[in-house]
Amino acid sequence: MKLTAKEISLLTDGEIIGDDSIIIAGLNGLDKAQKSDISFLGNMKYLSEALKTQAGAIFIQKDLDAAQFKDKTIIKVANPQYAYGILLGIIDRERIESYSPQIHPSSQISDSAELGEDLYIGQNAVIESNAKIGSRSKIFANVYIGRNVKIGADCIIYPNVAIRENVSIGNRVIIQPGAVIGGDGFGFASVDGKTHKIAQIGLVEIGDGVEIGSNTAIDRATVGVTKIGAGTKIDNLVMIAHNVEIGENCLIVAQVGISGSTKIGNNVTIAGQAGIVGHLKIGNNVLISAQSGISGDIADNMRVGGNPMSELNHSIKVRALIRKLPEIYQEIKNLKKSILQK
Numbered sequence: 001m002k003l004t005a006k007e008i009s010l011l012t013d014g015e016i017i018g019d020d021s022i023i024i025a026g027l028n029g030l031d032k033a034q035k036s037d038i039s040f041l042g043n044m045k046y047l048s049e050a051l052k053t054q055a056g057a058i059f060i061q062k063d064l065d066a067a068q069f070k071d072k073t074i075i076k077v078a079n080p081q082y083a084y085g086i087l088l089g090i091i092d093r094e095r096i097e098s099y100s101p102q103i104h105p106s107s108q109i110s111d112s113a114e115l116g117e118d119l120y121i122g123q124n125a126v127i128e129s130n131a132k133i134g135s136r137s138k139i140f141a142n143v144y145i146g147r148n149v150k151i152g153a154d155c156i157i158y159p160n161v162a163i164r165e166n167v168s169i170g171n172r173v174i175i176q177p178g179a180v181i182g183g184d185g186f187g188f189a190s191v192d193g194k195t196h197k198i199a200q201i202g203l204v205e206i207g208d209g210v211e212i213g214s215n216t217a218i219d220r221a222t223v224g225v226t227k228i229g230a231g232t233k234i235d236n237l238v239m240i241a242h243n244v245e246i247g248e249n250c251l252i253v254a255q256v257g258i259s260g261s262t263k264i265g266n267n268v269t270i271a272g273q274a275g276i277v278g279h280l281k282i283g284n285n286v287l288i289s290a291q292s293g294i295s296g297d298i299a300d301n302m303r304v305g306g307n308p309m310s311e312l313n314h315s316i317k318v319r320a321l322i323r324k325l326p327e328i329y330q331e332i333k334n335l336k337k338s339i340l341q342k
Contacts, residue, residue, distance in 0.1 A: 001024070001025060001091050004020065004022065004023060004024070005020045005038075005056070005073050008038065011086060011090075012075065012077050012083035012086055012087075013077065014076055015075070015077075016075050017073070017074040018071070018073035019073050022035075022056045023056075027039070030053040030058075031049055031053070033054055034054055035054060038056060038057045039055040039057075039059070040058060040060070040084040041059065041060045042084075050069070053072075057074070058072060058073070058075070059077050060077075061077070096138065101117075101119055102121070103119065103121045104121060104122055104123045106124050107125040107126070108124075108127070109126075109127045110127060110128050110129040110131065112129045112130050113128070113133070114130075114132040116134045116153065117135040118135055118136045119133060119135070120139065120140075122139060122142075125139050125140070125145070127139075127145045128145060128146050128147040130148045131145050131146070131148065131149045132149070132150045133151045134151055134155065135153045136153055136154050137152070137155040137156070139157045140161075141159045142160045143158075143161050143162075143163070144162045146164040147165040148165055149164075149165065150168045154171055155169060159177050160177050160178050161177065161179050162181070163182060164220065166182070166220070167182040167205075167206070168204070168206065169181075170206060170208035170210065171208045173208070173211070175211075175212045176214040176236070177214050179215065179217070179218075180217045180218070181204055181206070182204045182218070182219070183217055183218075185221065185242025186241060186242070187242065198222065199222075200220050200221070200242060201220075201223060202221025202243070203220060203221055203224070204218055204219075204225070204226045204227075204228075205225050205228070207229050207232070207248065210230065210231065210232050210234070211234065213234055213238065214236045214237070216234055216236060216239075217239050219244075221243045225243075226242060226245070227245045227246065228240070229249070229250065229266065230248045231248050232246055232247070232248060233250070233252070235272075236254050238254065238256045239256070240258050241257075241259050241260040242261070244259075244262050244264070245263045245264065246264045247264055248267070249267050250264060250270070251268075252269075253269075253274075253290070254273075255273045256273065256275075257275045257276065258276045259275075259278035259279075261278050262278055263281050264286075265282060265286065266284045268287075271289050271290035271291075272290045272291070274292045274293075274294065275294065276288075280294065282297070282298045284301070285301045286300070286302050286304070287302075287312065288304055289304070289305030289312055292315075294309050296309070306319065
């Protein structure tokens, strides 16, 4: 990236104050930025750092007085963090586009696979029979793509991802290193004290614009389909079991576990380390707080937390009270003692 401050202000719909010809080539935090960098002030507790930063330009909020920044180039925007993110996106696109189309000679591609145009396929990638890869997608080193897998256009599959047979992936999907899509669901039956495997022969369908974090596992259905809706973003180390259905535009944070056949609506946020038992129905626009244990259905628009779960505000009060239990217990003992002495 190499842009003038004026060009950046146009890209971010900002109002520029100061030298609009300064060249910006990078981004950095307020404390580490240099003259060729741009930074942002998104929280007023960092104002003192912003006033002494060496950054060539700073994004600030529209309603903030720019005069206090003296000789610095300021770009006033509605949301400094979002404006900063626009530039991060430009740099990231440049990084991705630097992988020019090629198929590495060490990759192994079945003759029956269908490959789109302008693909990047890295070292030792394996693409099995009847797989289909959409145009402009990038398949990095050591990726395994099984039989009959369909991957849309403009996808990015990072190293060491395993995508097993009969998985369908939409357009513009990003899968981070080490994720496993379409592994066997955890299906077993106990008979006469012995545990027997139940074959998992279903599918996985992933919608457009989904992002899947590193070392996340999305299991195939026993029969039927495990579904991830368009626009959903899944963090690292998430476990999604067989026949789970997740709606559109959900946010699922690290170390969440979702048990089999649970159905989750649209625009749901599940915070880190929450656990959800199987066969539940979770409505639209639900918020589940971190480390919650979800054992019952949740209606639309609910905010819940805790284990056992309850309405979020109630759950916060319960957790705050738990910290006072030793004092409460001692007070009860003292009261009991005084009553018995009367």
